[in-house]
Amino acid sequence: MTTEPALEELIAALRCLPGVGNKSARRMALHLLERDRAGARRLSRALEVAADTVGHCSRCRTLTAADTCARCLDPSRDPGVICVVETPGDVLAIEAATDFRGVFHVLLGRLSPLDGIGPSELGLDRLEQRLHDEPVRELILATNASVEGEVTAHYLAEMAARHGVRATRIAQGVPAGGELEYLDAGTLAHALSGRREY
The missing domain is CATH 3.40.1360.10 (Dna Topoisomerase Vi A Subunit; Chain: A, domain 2)
Structure with a gap:
């Protein structure tokens, strides 16, 4: 366990993805923070927009x-x-x-x-x-x-x-x-x- 709460929260959030355990989540979090801050910000914005705007079709439910x-x-x-x-x-x-x-x-x-x-x-x-x-x-x-x-x-x-x-x-x-x-x-x-x- 790290002592940085923001990093722990990011790792915990990534674990909600299917097939992603603690080690994979930690690896992703460290990659985003160490090597791809722009990718992390893009991912954050895309997730927020999708979560706020995407729902189910009233006819077919996709x-x-x-x-x-x-x-x-x-x-x-x-x-x-x-x-x-x-x-x-x-x-x-x-x-x-x-x-x-x-x-x-x-x-x-x-x-x-x-x-x-x-x-x-x-x-x-x-x-x-x-x-x-x-x-x-x-x-x-x-x-x-x-x-x-x-x-x-x-x-x-x-x-x-x-x-x-x-x-x-x-x-x-x-x-x-x-x-x-x-x-x-x-x-x-x-x-x-x-x-x-x-």
């Missing part, structure tokens, strides 16, 4: 600074095909790796009864409203290949069936327990293009 994100407002996208993902990071991964031109719906999690996460915590009523109100032809189930992701996909497929909407599941190739935002572009592109009926 991250945006506007009420409705640019993807939802893009008239060249096909509103009849909705790709359901767990996180905004999954949207970015699919956009970077594929030529998908439909729209998205972000669950901000996955069904996990043991953790107290049910349909209402995922805002599935909003997705069901979209299926009811919009001319949706296909619901692509792009949840992760974990037990909870599969349970969520099954629940969504039943929801789609109630509305007469075709439900497809992204193809395997996504490893069991894999997170979409960490897959290489080729695997993700193959999985999306090879989706199947669910």
Whole structure:
């Protein structure tokens, strides 16, 4: 432990990042303070602006600074095909790796009864409203290949069936327990293009 409270606070703040332990946080803090003060100030400003201005799209729930994100407002996208993902990071991964031109719906999690996460915590009523109100032809189930992701996909497929909407599941190739935002572009592109009926 250091005797400098400001340094300790910076190290503790960096530890909130996923995968960052005490040693990594200390290394980052020391790097910023010893070698990149301009980078530290830029990081500070960017975090403050993002924390104050970025929220969730009122339609698809991805991250945006506007009420409705640019993807939802893009008239060249096909509103009849909705790709359901767990996180905004999954949207970015699919956009970077594929030529998908439909729209998205972000669950901000996955069904996990043991953790107290049910349909209402995922805002599935909003997705069901979209299926009811919009001319949706296909619901692509792009949840992760974990037990909870599969349970969520099954629940969504039943929801789609109630509305007469075709439900497809992204193809395997996504490893069991894999997170979409960490897959290489080729695997993700193959999985999306090879989706199947669910």
